[in-house]
Amino acid sequence: MATAMARPCGEFETNYRGDQRVFPSRGSAFWVVGSIVILALLPLGLPALLGAGNVALGVIASSAVMIAALYVLKIYFGVTMGNVLAIAIPGAALFAMQPDGLTPYWTDQLILIGCYGVAALGLNILVGFTGQISLGHAAFFGFGAFASAYLSNNHGIPVVLSIPLAGAMTTLVGMIVGIPAARIKGLYLAIATLASQFILFDFFNRAEWFTGGSAGSLAESFTLFGWYLGSADRYIYVVLFWVVVMYLLATNLMRSRDGRALVALRDHYLSAEIMGINLTKYRVLSFGISSFYAGIGGALYGHYLGYVSVESFDILLSIQFLGMIIIGGLGSIAGSLMGTGFMLMLPEAMETVVSVAGSMGLADTTALITALAFLKEMAIGLAIVLFLIFEPDGLAHRWQLIKAYWKLYPFSY
Amino acid sequence: MKKVATLSAAIAMAVAGFTGVGFAGTANADTIKVGNIVDFTGRTAVVGKVYGQAKVDAMNWINANGGINGKMLEVDTVDYSYQVPRAIQAYKKWQSAGDYVAIQGWGTGDTEALVTFVAKDQIPYYSASYSGHLTDPQGKNPNTTKPAPYNFFYGPSYSDGVRGLIQWAAEDWKAKGGQGSPKYVHMGDNHPYPNAPKKSGEEYATELGFEVLPAIQYSLAPSDFKAQCLALKESGANYAFLANTSGSNISLMKSCDTVGVDVQFMANVWGYDENVMQAAGEAADGVVWVMGSAAWGADVPGMKKVEEISKLGDASVDYRAVHYMRGVCSVFFMAEAMKIADGMDGGVTGPNVKQAMYERQGWVPEGLEGVCLASSWTDADHRGTNKVFVYRGVTAGGANAMEEVFVAEIPRKAEWLGQ
Numbered sequence: 001m002a003t004a005m006a007r008p009c010g011e012f013e014t015n016y017r018g019d020q021r022v023f024p025s026r027g028s029a030f031w032v033v034g035s036i037v038i039l040a041l042l043p044l045g046l047p048a049l050l051g052a053g054n055v056a057l058g059v060i061a062s063s064a065v066m067i068a069a070l071y072v073l074k075i076y077f078g079v080t081m082g083n084v085l086a087i088a089i090p091g092a093a094l095f096a097m098q099p100d101g102l103t104p105y106w107t108d109q110l111i112l113i114g115c116y117g118v119a120a121l122g123l124n125i126l127v128g129f130t131g132q133i134s135l136g137h138a139a140f141f142g143f144g145a146f147a148s149a150y151l152s153n154n155h156g157i158p159v160v161l162s163i164p165l166a167g168a169m170t171t172l173v174g175m176i177v178g179i180p181a182a183r184i185k186g187l188y189l190a191i192a193t194l195a196s197q198f199i200l201f202d203f204f205n206r207a208e209w210f211t212g213g214s215a216g217s218l219a220e221s222f223t224l225f226g227w228y229l230g231s232a233d234r235y236i237y238v239v240l241f242w243v244v245v246m247y248l249l250a251t252n253l254m255r256s257r258d259g260r261a262l263v264a265l266r267d268h269y270l271s272a273e274i275m276g277i278n279l280t281k282y283r284v285l286s287f288g289i290s291s292f293y294a295g296i297g298g299a300l301y302g303h304y305l306g307y308v309s310v311e312s313f314d315i316l317l318s319i320q321f322l323g324m325i326i327i328g329g330l331g332s333i334a335g336s337l338m339g340t341g342f343m344l345m346l347p348e349a350m351e352t353v354v355s356v357a358g359s360m361g362l363a364d365t366t367a368l369i370t371a372l373a374f375l376k377e378m379a380i381g382l383a384i385v386l387f388l389i390f391e392p393d394g395l396a397h398r399w400q401l402i403k404a405y406w407k408l409y410p411f412s413y
Numbered sequence: 414m415k416k417v418a419t420l421s422a423a424i425a426m427a428v429a430g431f432t433g434v435g436f437a438g439t440a441n442a443d444t445i446k447v448g449n450i451v452d453f454t455g456r457t458a459v460v461g462k463v464y465g466q467a468k469v470d471a472m473n474w475i476n477a478n479g480g481i482n483g484k485m486l487e488v489d490t491v492d493y494s495y496q497v498p499r500a501i502q503a504y505k506k507w508q509s510a511g512d513y514v515a516i517q518g519w520g521t522g523d524t525e526a527l528v529t530f531v532a533k534d535q536i537p538y539y540s541a542s543y544s545g546h547l548t549d550p551q552g553k554n555p556n557t558t559k560p561a562p563y564n565f566f567y568g569p570s571y572s573d574g575v576r577g578l579i580q581w582a583a584e585d586w587k588a589k590g591g592q593g594s595p596k597y598v599h600m601g602d603n604h605p606y607p608n609a610p611k612k613s614g615e616e617y618a619t620e621l622g623f624e625v626l627p628a629i630q631y632s633l634a635p636s637d638f639k640a641q642c643l644a645l646k647e648s649g650a651n652y653a654f655l656a657n658t659s660g661s662n663i664s665l666m667k668s669c670d671t672v673g674v675d676v677q678f679m680a681n682v683w684g685y686d687e688n689v690m691q692a693a694g695e696a697a698d699g700v701v702w703v704m705g706s707a708a709w710g711a712d713v714p715g716m717k718k719v720e721e722i723s724k725l726g727d728a729s730v731d732y733r734a735v736h737y738m739r740g741v742c743s744v745f746f747m748a749e750a751m752k753i754a755d756g757m758d759g760g761v762t763g764p765n766v767k768q769a770m771y772e773r774q775g776w777v778p779e780g781l782e783g784v785c786l787a788s789s790w791t792d793a794d795h796r797g798t799n800k801v802f803v804y805r806g807v808t809a810g811g812a813n814a815m816e817e818v819f820v821a822e823i824p825r826k827a828e829w830l831g832q
Contacts (some may be wrong), residue, residue, distance in 0.1 A: 311497060
């Protein structure tokens with residue numbers, strides 16, 4: 001397994017403070033916070049608001065707002081102006097391209113990336129950090145979606161609370177399913193988790209009281225103290241909030257005693273056991289944590305769509321989750337989000353290509369639509385194979401290389 | 414250098430993506446936007462391709478012949494592979510665009526999932542699902558779970574279809590001189606589409622004196638169904654209702670032929686067609702099913718228009734399966750309503766199209782006389798037609814014929830509304 005990217009167990013910084021950092025450097029902290037600021041500003045449609053009809057003026061005004069915000073961050077984090085520019089220029093370009101706020105299409109895409117990204121991170125904790133394997137992640141994702149819909153529909157629990165509660169319920173289920181992991185590993189564990197995928201899938205199909213059976217169930221819209229946040233342009237902030245919280249939690253976990261135990265388990269379980277790490281506890285715990293993430297992601301997804309139906313949570317989605325973290329980078333927290341973005345944008349990018357080709361009269365549209373569905377699946381398969389060959393450490397590693405290239409420019413050697 | 418090139422290519426692609434989508438989203442004021450959900454690649458694709466092609470061809474034909482009073486239909490076709498979430502996503506895209514007037518849909522799962530959404534957003538939804546649950550627009554029947562004010566479909570509901578088949582079966586049992594009460598069994602996947610007529614079928618069978626056996630499950634995806642066929646044989650059923658689509662029924666009929674099951678199959682409107690007769694051969698002999706329109710090449714005045722539409726789609730095709738005609742009818746009922754709505758206050762909008770559907774009673778779209786069944790919708794009853802034509806397929810000895818064996822007129826009972 002390619003884990004050159006992931007920090008191996010027992011590798012430490014030169015001082016304790018370095019080991020306890022959430023972000024590897026002040027620069028990366030600035031980048032993360034800066035990106036969140038831009039993401040939060042984008043859906044507001046500042047250029048149209050500030051420009052009052054004049055798009056160019058609006059873009060300049062909103063870029064100024066953004067740069068001011070980034071400048072405050074720059075002073076706080078003490079980074080160079082180059083960092084500010086590197087993030088402000090693409091930010092300004094995004095403002096120019098989406099002056100009225102994000103188009104519904106991009107809002108939708110970002111929300112989906114957020115929902116799947118949270119779940120993918122959970123799988124990365126299990127696979128990339130703990131070295132276990134799961135082919136049943138989609139079932140936990142689905143369980144979270146159904147549990148949250150069930151809680152809010154049948155027990156009147158507001159959606160705000162039902163999402164974390166669904167996460168907790170999924171944790172329980174995940175830990176039960178993870179029990180075999182205490183005794184088996186490798187391919188055998190893969191098959192055991194595959195069984196849980198099928199069992200849960202069948203459960204969703206039949207448990208009318210819980211999931212509405214094969215017809216699925218409605219999921220209520222998100223409201224906060226009567227304030228409606230169900231529409232996509234508002235819900236994106238709910239998702240953004242959860243993405244930030246869940247990713248910070250994972251980063252924090254990995255610098256803690258428990259997180260290090262997980263990594264030790266991955267790198268050499270025998271040594272870990274000799275050092276006094278309770279293997280069974282941590283293996284099951286890892287399944288629990290991973291399911292918690294899947295549950296939260298699924299619940300967010302369910303309340304976004306407004307309707308939860310069983311067929312989306314099949315084995316294919318489980319494999320897609322694996323594809324996301326392999327492409328993003330096993331054992332990399334940021335990589336989970338990058339891989340998710342890549343996986344979700346790939347078919348859409350292909351669809352754009354095809355629709356442009358169709359509108360220019362290059363091809364017969366009906367035939368193309370038929371071909372497209374297959375092309376989508378093939379493109380995902382091809383992407384995974386190509387990544388395994390050319391970039392086994394995933395997008396996160398590629399990102400490191402790009403950063404290093406610019407940091408050292410023009411003396412990259 | 415290579416890295417810079419890759420990076421710039423990636424940025425260029427991202428920019429193209431952003432602007433490309435913006436470009437595709439520009440609207441034209443003189444068009445009527447219609448969303449079109451089709452299944453070309455999913456589990457129901459065998460019939461979905463025929464029906465989806467019909468919808469696309471029919472809407473192209475409308476545009477080639479003056480549109481809706483000069484306004485062109487701007488159709489966005491999405492292949493959702495029979496995945497409910499994908500249909501919902503397509504719907505969300507159209508709904509947030511804000512100017513989609515109507516939607517031509519497909520399956521029961523997605524249509525029933527969208528019922529409350531389209532009612533809230535006031536977008537008439539013409540499904541290829543004829544689920545009885547979609548027929549109660551005001552929720553007058555206390556048993557209706559969700560009123561479906563904006564849902565329309567062309568053809569007898571699945572529930573009325575199975576009632577027609579059971580009426581035929583009761584007559585058939587008498588004619589054959591059967592002793593005692595005949596045994597009825599529902600067969601289908603555990604999925605909204607096959608489940609839709611399950612309860613009404615079993616209830617009506619009990620009412621007509623059938624003994625109802627426990628349902629047998631077989632998947633919508635074609636596979637080997639010998640186990641199910643053995644269970645069917647074991648149960649001693651006389652009449653088995655097949656609620657799946659034709660692809661899966663082909664496998665079932667073949668498997669049952671191998672096992673040697675002697676039972677009268679009765680298929681839903683999507684469960685039997687020319688493909689089944691060809692693929693299953695003698696195993697498909699004698700099966701009865703519900704027909705919802707005239708067959709290709711029938712000697713009726715409207716067939717000429719269907720042939721033109723088919724020619725526009727693909728001139729080399731000289732035969733279309735039965736579902737093609739229903740796709741054409743569904744589009745033309747919508748188009749005629751749009752024409753009427755065009756003369757109303759506010760023009761072609763969702764609520765006006767819905768209102769226009771009620772303007773006439775017992776009507777057939779212009780030029781499709783004899784192809785589409787005369788239908789009536791009212792604001793309290795969305796059972797467009799209650800006539801069920803029962804046909805029988807004859808494939809024994811290499812024959813390839815369909816014959817009408819029974820016509821049932823299902824009463825519009827209040828307690829059956831929305832069921």
